[in-house]
Amino acid sequence: MISVSVVGATGRMGQLALELIDADANLKLHSALNSSSSLDQMLGADVVIDFTLPEVSPTVVEFAISSGMKVVVGTSGWSELKLMEVKKLLSVNPEAAAVVIPNFSIGSMLGTQFAAMAAKYFDQVEIIEAHHAGKVDSPSGTAVRTAEQIAHARQGLPSRLIPGVDQAARGEVIAGVPIHSVRLAGISAKQDVVFGASDETLTISHNVLTHRAYSNGIRLALEFAVGAKGLTIGLDQVVNS
Numbered sequence: 001m002i003s004v005s006v007v008g009a010t011g012r013m014g015q016l017a018l019e020l021i022d023a024d025a026n027l028k029l030h031s032a033l034n035s036s037s038s039l040d041q042m043l044g045a046d047v048v049i050d051f052t053l054p055e056v057s058p059t060v061v062e063f064a065i066s067s068g069m070k071v072v073v074g075t076s077g078w079s080e081l082k083l084m085e086v087k088k089l090l091s092v093n094p095e096a097a098a099v100v101i102p103n104f105s106i107g108s109m110l111g112t113q114f115a116a117m118a119a120k121y122f123d124q125v126e127i128i129e130a131h132h133a134g135k136v137d138s139p140s141g142t143a144v145r146t147a148e149q150i151a152h153a154r155q156g157l158p159s160r161l162i163p164g165v166d167q168a169a170r171g172e173v174i175a176g177v178p179i180h181s182v183r184l185a186g187i188s189a190k191q192d193v194v195f196g197a198s199d200e201t202l203t204i205s206h207n208v209l210t211h212r213a214y215s216n217g218i219r220l221a222l223e224f225a226v227g228a229k230g231l232t233i234g235l236d237q238v239v240n241s
Ligand SMILES: NC(=O)C1=CN([C@@H]2O[C@H](COP(=O)(O)OP(=O)(O)OC[C@H]3O[C@@H](n4cnc5c(N)ncnc54)[C@H](OP(=O)(O)O)[C@@H]3O)[C@@H](O)[C@H]2O)C=CC1
Pocket: 007, 008, 009, 010, 011, 012, 013, 014, 033, 034, 035, 036, 037, 051, 052, 053, 054, 056, 073, 074, 075, 076, 077, 101, 102, 103, 104, 105, 214
């Protein structure tokens, strides 16, 4: 049985993690931490899962890795640049592991993969992501990851992405891709990746209706993390292992 420490346990995603652990015979709760907990409370768990805030997550991850633990990171805000630091820390803590999952939904994982496939054939692309009004960060971690994967897919191609323009309403440009963020009551999480060419457009659209869409991915990542080594990024790496 895998013992799990949930950091951010009082939040929306932390509560979902607690429910999943409770319902799964292969998982048991080691500890549930919130903003008034000491991080020491995670020590001794087989796996830590972090669902906190982008400004809190680096401290949680650093503590877990320095303590030789396996940590699943669900919190947003982890760009490729920040993950380089995690990689360095893991190199001096070889018994630890970090499994960073920008989005636990299978549909989102596929949407990002499809976008990377399409990116080879289009040099104009914009991302429009929409989330619930309580989301504190923008752009979403998923949109950042999608933009980075699009940029990777286009490496070595003769034409560059048509650059975004420096106007606030045209979105924030990440890895060459403009991202537009909407925050509204009534939405859970939605992302459209829109590719343009001279006579056609292609939209890859994914819609999370409730946060239960993340359940299967969370279970898979917890099971994967127990035997993980080093840094793993993305649910695709977990499901293909
Ligand atoms: N990867 C994925 O698929 C998904 C990722 N997310 C991401 O997960 C993160 C959490 O989202 P959500 O659950 O909606 O957020 P909530 O605001 O509902 O929850 C935040 C949690 O973080 C805790 N927290 C705040 N500060 C600290 C601290 N210093 N130490 C420990 N815990 C702290 C809060 O505790 P307290 O109650 O004490 O304030 C609370 O439990 C976000 O970054 C979001 O983008 C969300 C959905 C899916």
